[in-house]
Amino acid sequence: GAVVSQHPSWVICKSGTSVKIECRSLDFQATTMFWYRQFPKQSLMLMATSNEGSKATYEQGVEKDKFLINHASLTLSTLTVTSAHPEDSSFYICSARGLEGNSPLHFGNGTRLTVT
């Protein structure tokens, strides 16, 4: 149980274009989903916390107009990287937590974004 599906697994896009990443909790309801970014050999960096039906909470230094997050249902959150630039190339990982506050985070398989 507790499967989180993230799509796509990898994407290559041209500078200036937008990319949408989907995160779905397949067998549980997730009121809260988290979006992380991880550069090589570095720790996970929380970008934003997404709550179903409300606006996402962004971490300091993360541009909310560049990284658009939508959490329309208890099983789906999307991250759109708008006007992507090469420095946005990274490993983006979503995670979801069940309804209880201390439920473990379950991670999607991540999306490797390369902006050329």
Next chain:
Amino acid sequence: GQNIDQPTEMTATEGAIVQINCTYQTSGFNGLFWYQQHAGEAPTFLSYNVLDGLEEKGRFSSFLSRSKGYSYLLLKELQMKDSASYLCAPMDSNYQLIWGAGTKLIIKP
């Protein structure tokens, strides 16, 4: 502030036992998670401790001492596939996980 302290890297031999220590400081505490992350992949959940003591799950065990702000992950009968980073992640009063850089475990034959 909130911080996590784990060794950066450890090396162990296939078939042996290794203990990865973690000390932490958080604003409030709602348990501590251990995750495994292979290179280039997302983390996978290993264990959760909220009360003091040892939780055993197959070859992996996790220990917690809340008064000392200390936890460890014990891996027995090491296999080559256990080569990965191990992330200690305490949960603060807002139910947010605090992430450190993790411990890179290298298993040698």
